[in-house]
Each structure stands twice: as C-alpha cells, then as structure tokens.
Amino acid sequence: MRTLYHHPLCPFSRLVRVVLGEKKLEFEARIEKFWEARPEFVALNPSSEVPVLVEDNGVVLADAIAIAEYLNEIHRELPLLPADxxxxxxxxxxxxxxxxxxxxxxxxxxxxxxxxxxxxxxxxxxxxxxxxxxxxxxxxxxxxxxxxxxxxxxxxxxxxxxxxxxxxxxxxxxxxxxxxxxxxxxxxxxxxxxxxxxxxxxxxxxxxxxxxxxxxxxxxxxx
Structure with a gap:
C-alpha cells in the first residue's frame, strides 16, 4: 500500500490527504516530525519537508502540488483540474x-x-x-x-x-x-x-x- 508521510497540521499534507480521498485511493498515513530531520525521512526527501508519498512500486514523490498533479494525471476519474x-x-x-x-x-x-x-x-x-x-x-x-x-x-x-x-x-x-x-x-x-x-x-x-x-x-x- 502507498504510504504518506505527513503532519496533521501541515496544510500541504492535508492537501494530499484530500486529493487521495477525492480519488478514493487507499494509503497508510504516517505522522512525521519533520523538524527532527530523521535520517530515514531525509533519505526520502532531502529537504525534510512533508508531505512525501511513497507509491506501491517504490516511487517517491515530494512537494504537495507535484504530488497532487501526479495523482490527478495517473488517476483520471474525478478530475481535479478543468479540461479547458x-x-x-x-x-x-x-x-x-x-x-x-x-x-x-x-x-x-x-x-x-x-x-x-x-x-x-x-x-x-x-x-x-x-x-x-x-x-x-x-x-x-x-x-x-x-x-x-x-x-x-x-x-x-x-x-x-x-x-x-x-x-x-x-x-x-x-x-x-x-x-x-x-x-x-x-x-x-x-x-x-x-x-x-x-x-x-x-x-x-x-x-x-x-x-x-x-x-x-x-x-x-x-x-
């Protein structure tokens, strides 16, 4: 299952959580204390910022807007950007x-x-x-x-x-x-x-x- 590293009061983490919800995609949510710069997390995202999404196939995605656009392209049902x-x-x-x-x-x-x-x-x-x-x-x-x-x-x-x-x-x-x-x-x-x-x-x-x-x-x- 895809994994989302997030923090509950990070708006960008929330953005990805809502997009995943709109697309009806299952994920495991892991709260990350990003300010601690945990080495395992930094290895996923050198900026030590949430959110980070790890797909089932191992693809690692960072930056909320980039993740949202990726999910919207890969999962085209219920589009979240206009066609025009x-x-x-x-x-x-x-x-x-x-x-x-x-x-x-x-x-x-x-x-x-x-x-x-x-x-x-x-x-x-x-x-x-x-x-x-x-x-x-x-x-x-x-x-x-x-x-x-x-x-x-x-x-x-x-x-x-x-x-x-x-x-x-x-x-x-x-x-x-x-x-x-x-x-x-x-x-x-x-x-x-x-x-x-x-x-x-x-x-x-x-x-x-x-x-x-x-x-x-x-x-x-x-x-």
Missing part, C-alpha cells in the same frame, strides 16, 4: 495563490508561530509581530474567497477543483486553532462549509494533537 486550458490555468493560479501567498502571509504566521515554533527543536516563543500581521491580512483573503464564490460555483469555476482544496486546507489548519473570523465573512464561510461536508474532508475533521484540542465548531458541518 484557460480554466485549468485559472485553477493553477489559485493553487499558487493559496499555497504560496496565503501560506506565507497567514498560515505560516499563525500555525507556524503558534504550533510548529513550539514543537520545533528550539521550543521558542511565537513572534507576536508576525501573528498580528497575519490577522491583519487574513480578512483580505477571506474577502477574495467571498468575491470568487459570489461569481462562480466554486473558486475556479463551475466544478470543485484543486483550487478549492488548496484554499480549504489552509483554512482548516487555521480553524483548528480557532483563528478564522468566520462571522465577518459569510460568503467564505458558506463555501468552506460546502468543502467541509465532502467525504474526502472528514478525516481532517477528526485530527487531534496532544494538548491542542480544536474548538467545538471545528468538526461541526453546520458551524
């Missing part, structure tokens, strides 16, 4: 937006500071400046999600796609630590509720970390 080239380019643009811009501006400054900085080898205190910056930026991103969903059925167009997964997994990590101002952004909240209700997303809602319980609404489909 222009729409496919738009979906990929949004994947880049959420996996790079949103992650760098918001997720890394909240989850990275509040969770992974404490879990890391130095156990350092979070940087309050970076946390304040993330809170000042997240609202613009939620407004953008609302703007998109008011004009489209899903973020990239008429069909659920990798763009929706890329955005939702970032928000799911933030929601786990209770840092999404949902009440101020009803359009984004409605869209996220639709993603949250998909069977592929359910395993994420069951995630728990010792000493870090999610808020009550986290697993509530009607939050």
């Amino acid at each position: 080239p222009a729409l496919r380019a738009e979906a990929r643009r949004l994947v880049g937006w959420f996996c790079h811009k949103f992650y760098n501006e918001v997720t890394d400054n909240l989850v990275g500071q509040k969770v992974f900085r404490r879990l890391g080898s130095h156990h350092s205190e979070p940087d309050s400046t970076r946390i304040r910056l993330a809170f000042s930026l997240i609202r613009a991103h939620l407004d953008y999600i609302g703007w998109l969903t008011e004009r489209r059925s899903w973020l990239a167009g008429a069909a659920f796609s990798l763009a929706d997964i890329s955005a939702a997994v970032q928000l799911s990590c933030l929601d786990f630590i209770g840092d999404v101002p949902w009440d101020e952004h009803p359009a984004a909240k409605d869209w996220y509720a639709r993603v949250k209700s998909r069977p592929s997303f359910r395993p994420l809602l069951a995630d728990h970390l010792p000493g870090l319980p999610p808020p009550r609404h986290y697993a509530d489909l009607d939050f």
Whole structure:
C-alpha cells in the first residue's frame, strides 16, 4: 500500500490527504516530525519537508502540488483540474495563490508561530509581530474567497477543483486553532462549509494533537 508521510497540521499534507480521498485511493498515513530531520525521512526527501508519498512500486514523490498533479494525471476519474486550458490555468493560479501567498502571509504566521515554533527543536516563543500581521491580512483573503464564490460555483469555476482544496486546507489548519473570523465573512464561510461536508474532508475533521484540542465548531458541518 502507498504510504504518506505527513503532519496533521501541515496544510500541504492535508492537501494530499484530500486529493487521495477525492480519488478514493487507499494509503497508510504516517505522522512525521519533520523538524527532527530523521535520517530515514531525509533519505526520502532531502529537504525534510512533508508531505512525501511513497507509491506501491517504490516511487517517491515530494512537494504537495507535484504530488497532487501526479495523482490527478495517473488517476483520471474525478478530475481535479478543468479540461479547458484557460480554466485549468485559472485553477493553477489559485493553487499558487493559496499555497504560496496565503501560506506565507497567514498560515505560516499563525500555525507556524503558534504550533510548529513550539514543537520545533528550539521550543521558542511565537513572534507576536508576525501573528498580528497575519490577522491583519487574513480578512483580505477571506474577502477574495467571498468575491470568487459570489461569481462562480466554486473558486475556479463551475466544478470543485484543486483550487478549492488548496484554499480549504489552509483554512482548516487555521480553524483548528480557532483563528478564522468566520462571522465577518459569510460568503467564505458558506463555501468552506460546502468543502467541509465532502467525504474526502472528514478525516481532517477528526485530527487531534496532544494538548491542542480544536474548538467545538471545528468538526461541526453546520458551524
């Protein structure tokens, strides 16, 4: 069986987990404390970053977007990118937006500071400046999600796609630590509720970390 090395609060690991779920592919999930740079894991991915997917035939894949594109090409049923080239380019643009811009501006400054900085080898205190910056930026991103969903059925167009997964997994990590101002952004909240209700997303809602319980609404489909 294929094996996925991941961390429950890594948005990129979550992206691959959802793609595997959408494709209905079985896998063994192994939690990896990537900050420890375990030699056996570094041998799989020299950057010591999750996720890493090891296929049944021994093929080793790293980088969430690369893995997602690979799975979408190999398993063509339930495609997660549009067939039309222009729409496919738009979906990929949004994947880049959420996996790079949103992650760098918001997720890394909240989850990275509040969770992974404490879990890391130095156990350092979070940087309050970076946390304040993330809170000042997240609202613009939620407004953008609302703007998109008011004009489209899903973020990239008429069909659920990798763009929706890329955005939702970032928000799911933030929601786990209770840092999404949902009440101020009803359009984004409605869209996220639709993603949250998909069977592929359910395993994420069951995630728990010792000493870090999610808020009550986290697993509530009607939050």
